[in-house]
Amino acid sequence: MNLDFTYFENGIGRISGQLPGMPQDRVVLNRLFFYVFKELDDVYNQHLSEFGLNSSTFLALAMILSSEDNRLNPSHLSDALIASRTNVTRLADDLVGSGWVSRKPCTQDRRRVELSLTPSGRKLILTVLPVIWQRIEQQWIDFSPAEITEFDRLLRKMLEGLRRFRMAS
Amino acid sequence: MNLDFTYFENGIGRISGQLPGMPQDRVVLNRLFFYVFKELDDVYNQHLSEFGLNSSTFLALAMILSSEDNRLNPSHLSDALIASRTNVTRLADDLVGSGWVSRKPCTQDRRRVELSLTPSGRKLILTVLPVIWQRIEQQWIDFSPAEITEFDRLLRKMLEGLRRFRMAS
DNA sequence: TAAAAATAGTTACATTTGAAACTATTTCTG
DNA sequence: CAGAAATAGTTTCAAATGTAACTATTTTTA
Numbered sequence: 001m002n003l004d005f006t007y008f009e010n011g012i013g014r015i016s017g018q019l020p021g022m023p024q025d026r027v028v029l030n031r032l033f034f035y036v037f038k039e040l041d042d043v044y045n046q047h048l049s050e051f052g053l054n055s056s057t058f059l060a061l062a063m064i065l066s067s068e069d070n071r072l073n074p075s076h077l078s079d080a081l082i083a084s085r086t087n088v089t090r091l092a093d094d095l096v097g098s099g100w101v102s103r104k105p106c107t108q109d110r111r112r113v114e115l116s117l118t119p120s121g122r123k124l125i126l127t128v129l130p131v132i133w134q135r136i137e138q139q140w141i142d143f144s145p146a147e148i149t150e151f152d153r154l155l156r157k158m159l160e161g162l163r164r165f166r167m168a169s
Numbered sequence: 170m171n172l173d174f175t176y177f178e179n180g181i182g183r184i185s186g187q188l189p190g191m192p193q194d195r196v197v198l199n200r201l202f203f204y205v206f207k208e209l210d211d212v213y214n215q216h217l218s219e220f221g222l223n224s225s226t227f228l229a230l231a232m233i234l235s236s237e238d239n240r241l242n243p244s245h246l247s248d249a250l251i252a253s254r255t256n257v258t259r260l261a262d263d264l265v266g267s268g269w270v271s272r273k274p275c276t277q278d279r280r281r282v283e284l285s286l287t288p289s290g291r292k293l294i295l296t297v298l299p300v301i302w303q304r305i306e307q308q309w310i311d312f313s314p315a316e317i318t319e320f321d322r323l324l325r326k327m328l329e330g331l332r333r334f335r336m337a338s
Numbered sequence: 339t340a341a342a343a344a345t346a347g348t349t350a351c352a353t354t355t356g357a358a359a360c361t362a363t364t365t366c367t368g
Numbered sequence: 369c370a371g372a373a374a375t376a377g378t379t380t381c382a383a384a385t386g387t388a389a390c391t392a393t394t395t396t397t398a
Binding site for chain 2: 005007008010011012015019021023025026027028030032033036037038039040041042043046063065066067076079080082126129130133135136137138139140141142143145148149150151152156157159161162163165166
């Protein structure tokens with residue numbers, strides 16, 4: 001996959017020359033965001049495939065690990081992963097099939113299901129997490145703590161703007 | 170789709186309490202990026218659906234508009250959209266089917282195809298662009314010019330880090 | 339408390355996208 | 369210049385994900 005942002009920038013520059021009123025810096029920003037996301041997603045999946053995982057399965061295992069008492073409902077997982085419940089059902093099928101997660105009915109609320117890490121799933125995620133963390137440190141190595149903080153602030157501000165905007169429309 | 174980032178942050182906080190060595194701020198940053206992207210993508214598609222478009226078809230029309238002489242090859246479009254050539258073939262099928270784009274063989278290089286806007290496609294994209302631009306201005310209205318510039322710089326720096334990283338691994 | 343509404347999970351179906359294989363054409367190279 | 373390699377586009381197949389409909393439960397409400 002070719003990720004040369006100049007294709008887009010050149011095009012947008014030509015349009016801006018023809019049509020008035022383009023907020024060019026913000027148009028570029030939105031599109032740049034898309035490019036960076038693609039790259040981030042690719043790099044993550046590349047790393048995780050070494051362990052037979054992908055973004056979804058990795059994060060699911062990590063979220064179950066982080067749960068109280070090693071138990072998590074599919075619905076909660078759906079919220080944490082920003083994935084549909086449909087997809088989490090399938091994800092759980094896969095994780096159970098791989099022997100990393102067990103699925104048991106919940107006794108308190110019989111509509112619910114409880115997902116738990118098996119010993120093998122726990123071992124896997126405890127092996128993978130430090131490796132991924134090390135790579136994330138590498139990824140951000142050129143950023144100062146102040147830049148990290150500022151980036152975080154800007155992303156949250158962008159998120160708020162988008163949410164307020166979505167409500168408005 | 171529930172986009173409450175606290176589900177993730179709480180989980181990551183609990184893991185950080187249990188396991189040493191997590192670069193928590195950068196882990197949160199990567200995930201936050203994912204959340205913001207989802208929201209951005211949703212909002213865009215919501216806006217574009219009013220015109221019978223989506224991110225891909227909109228950007229394809231805009232890129233053809235921006236081209237020299239109203240002609241663009243599918244391969245170029247593939248680069249600009251960060252989409253596979255497979256997907257651009259399909260995209261072109263749709264755009265031609267909707268009457269917005271014409272597809273003609275290229276006389277210079279007979280392997281190639283030339284995509285051009287039809288009058289109706291040109292009219293559509295010229296109608297949609299100002300509306301989208303206005304909404305992008307709304308989206309970023311709380312950001313100062315300095316914040317826009319800094320955000321752009323940080324995104325490009327992040328992209329470089331990811332690319333260098335991908336090469337290394 | 340009985341009916342209505344909400345919630346959890348699953349299933350069936352559809353949409354979006356990419357990888358690999360294939361054809362046609364052009365460019366490179368020995 | 370003839371064969372090999374590269375390039376452009378398409379087709380086939382597969383992977384990932386979402387919507388809507390459905391069942392089973394629990395919670396709300398009149």
